[in-house]
Amino acid sequence: MPESSSSTTAHITPETPLAPIIKAWSIYLEDQGRSPHTIKAFTGDLRLLARFLPPDYPVGRISTDDLNRFMDWVKNGRGVPCSPKTCARRITSLKSFFKWLHENGVLTTNPAERLIQHSVLSPLPQVLSPAEVQAVLDAAQAQRVSRPPDARPYTLVALLLQTGIKKSETVNIHLNHLALDAPEPYLFVRYASPQHRYRERKIPLTPEWIEAYHEYQAQYRPQDRLFPWTARRLEYLLEDLGETAGLNKRLSFSMCRWTAALMDLRSGMEPNAIRQKLGVSKIQWRELYHKLQQLDEITPRA
Numbered sequence: 001m002p003e004s005s006s007s008t009t010a011h012i013t014p015e016t017p018l019a020p021i022i023k024a025w026s027i028y029l030e031d032q033g034r035s036p037h038t039i040k041a042f043t044g045d046l047r048l049l050a051r052f053l054p055p056d057y058p059v060g061r062i063s064t065d066d067l068n069r070f071m072d073w074v075k076n077g078r079g080v081p082c083s084p085k086t087c088a089r090r091i092t093s094l095k096s097f098f099k100w101l102h103e104n105g106v107l108t109t110n111p112a113e114r115l116i117q118h119s120v121l122s123p124l125p126q127v128l129s130p131a132e133v134q135a136v137l138d139a140a141q142a143q144r145v146s147r148p149p150d151a152r153p154y155t156l157v158a159l160l161l162q163t164g165i166k167k168s169e170t171v172n173i174h175l176n177h178l179a180l181d182a183p184e185p186y187l188f189v190r191y192a193s194p195q196h197r198y199r200e201r202k203i204p205l206t207p208e209w210i211e212a213y214h215e216y217q218a219q220y221r222p223q224d225r226l227f228p229w230t231a232r233r234l235e236y237l238l239e240d241l242g243e244t245a246g247l248n249k250r251l252s253f254s255m256c257r258w259t260a261a262l263m264d265l266r267s268g269m270e271p272n273a274i275r276q277k278l279g280v281s282k283i284q285w286r287e288l289y290h291k292l293q294q295l296d297e298i299t300p301r302a
Contacts, residue, residue, distance in 0.1 A: 012106050014060025018050040021059055025097055033195035045093035048074065059101065064111045067094055071115070091117050124291055126249055128259045129300045133161065139245040144212065151216040153241050156227065156234065158212060160253065163187060163203045164260030164278050167253035170234065173226040180210055189279060199279035261288075262295050 012021055022043050029039045052070045053062070074082050074090060082090075091112075098112035128136065140154035160170065169189050177188045179202075186202040222228050235252065242251025249255070257278070264274050274292075275285040 012059075012101070014107065015058045017056040018046060018053070018059060021101070022046045022050070025100065028100065033193040041089060042093045042096065045090045046097055048090075049094070060107060062098075062111050064114050067111055067115055088117065091115050124294055124298075125258045126255050127262050127295055127299055128247075128251075128255060130302055131300070132245070132247060133259065133263075135245040135247070136241060136251065137161075139241055143244075144215065149215070149219070151212050151219055153237060155209070155212050155216040156237060157241060157251075157256065158209050159187075160256035161260050161263070162206060162209060163189075164257045164264070165189060165203070166257060167231050167234075169279075170253065171225070171227060171229075171231045174224060175222060175226060178205070178213075178226070180205070180213075185210060198281070201276060201279050203277060258292075258295070261292055262299065265292050265296055266301070 012024060025046070026039055026043050029042065034042075049067075049070055050057075052073055053066065071087065071091065074080075075087055094112040094115060095117065098107065098110050101107045102110040102113075136157055137154070140157050143150045144154045156170075159165070165173075165187075172190075173187070174190075177190055179186050179188060185205045187205055188200070188202050190200050191197060227234060238251045238253065238256075242249070245251070261274055261278060264277065265271075269277075271285075271289055275282070275289070278288070280288060
């Protein structure tokens with residue numbers, strides 16, 4: 001076990017109640033480079049378990065039956081809706097937590113090991129049809145050549161539709177991540193956390209986008225990040241662009257990402273190349289590719 005893992009469990013015994021263990025687990029998750037969102041969700045699930053069990057219930061007394069009763073309570077007896085996706089995450093939280101205690105010798109058995117994890121397929125995402133893509137680009141182009149000109153909407157939406165990058169990746173692009181002087185210019189999608197290094201990749205940039213970028217750079221003069229605004233501000237920009245384009249749905253980062261992947265699929269790009277371009281694992285790709293195939297069947301081609 002990593003030193004950080006064994007050190008955080010050093011003072012935990014089977015008689016320790018959940019509350020102090022959850023704090024130690026939070027420290028361990030942070031040391032492992034887990035995102036603040038994941039840490040908040042996982043520890044929240046365990047605090048909910050602590051509320052369900054009797055006060056100061058020793059962790060060593062928690063059984064598989066206790067965990068099954070807890071899951072039945074959150075699904076049917078708590079009085080608060082629990083979606084299939086949330087229930088699946090809570091089982092993941094329990095499995096991760098008790099595996100950590102078992103592997104570090106706090107527990108001789110893992111009560112969460114036999115909990116059944118049901119995979120949950122989320123609904124199909126919304127994408128843009130080719131006609132809607134053109135409408136969005138036309139609306140952005142109109143702002144680019146207006147008086148005064150504004151190349152920001154075009155620079156943003158064209159980048160999203162070409163690269164398929166996520167919202168978090170977009171707001172973290174720094175100017176030195178753009179290799180515009182390379183023989184084949186590219187965007188280097190980078191991550192600060194070593195845990196996410198597998199997601200790093202180089203995505204080609206087209207001459208058309210580079211031309212728009214130079215106009216945008218001259219207008220806004222970004223100094224460090226490519227888009228020096230909050231994610232919410234960029235979301236508003238996309239929503240406004242979608243309304244200007246006459247869309248009957250809300251233009252979003254997710255919609256652009258899925259649309260980019262669908263366009264790549266229809267262009268004949270190899271599935272594994274799409275996976276690598278999106279920066280997703282082979283496990284994540286199974287569900288994603290299945291959805292792309294469904295979207296390909298139901299989305300108009302013209």
